[in-house]
Amino acid sequence: MPEGSPVYEPGLRWSEVDRFRPTGGSYGTPVAEGAGFKYDEATLHELMKEWSDLAKEYRDDLADARMIAVARPPGMEFASGDNAAITRQSGEALVAALEQRVAYCENMAKKYVSALGKYATADDHAKTVINQQSKGIV
Structure with a gap:
């Protein structure tokens, strides 16, 4: 199992999911002052x-x-x-x-x-x- 969360890829289509390989990263930058993400x-x-x-x-x-x-x-x-x-x-x-x-x-x-x-x-x-x-x- 790869470490980390998958990286958001704009334009990714589920029909292309077989080419998708999760890599380290996150779905945005964690917000230091609390829960949430920044985009x-x-x-x-x-x-x-x-x-x-x-x-x-x-x-x-x-x-x-x-x-x-x-x-x-x-x-x-x-x-x-x-x-x-x-x-x-x-x-x-x-x-x-x-x-x-x-x-x-x-x-x-x-x-x-x-x-x-x-x-x-x-x-x-x-x-x-x-x-x-x-x-x-x-």
Whole structure:
């Protein structure tokens, strides 16, 4: 087992996970004064985009899952009816799972949007403080 946490790689797709090998590092710089992590603005934008893209992929999958959830038997015989009923149950479970995943991913994206807002507020405050200082060498 490799030591350390895997390093965040912007743009990593799960289809490429076989090439992913965890290396030492962390998902951000630990904050000295307490629990949490720090990200730069570019990383926050990338994380927000990745969570939004993942939510979109799940939403796209929902259309197919809904078709499974309304499957009709191909024939009028007993076996077809039972098979379609089981297929519909599986489709309904898939729809529910995908809806939960969409909600989770959208929630994560919103957290990064919120963090970006706090980042921008802190940046604006720092600019204001700097601009209030006297100009030139004191």
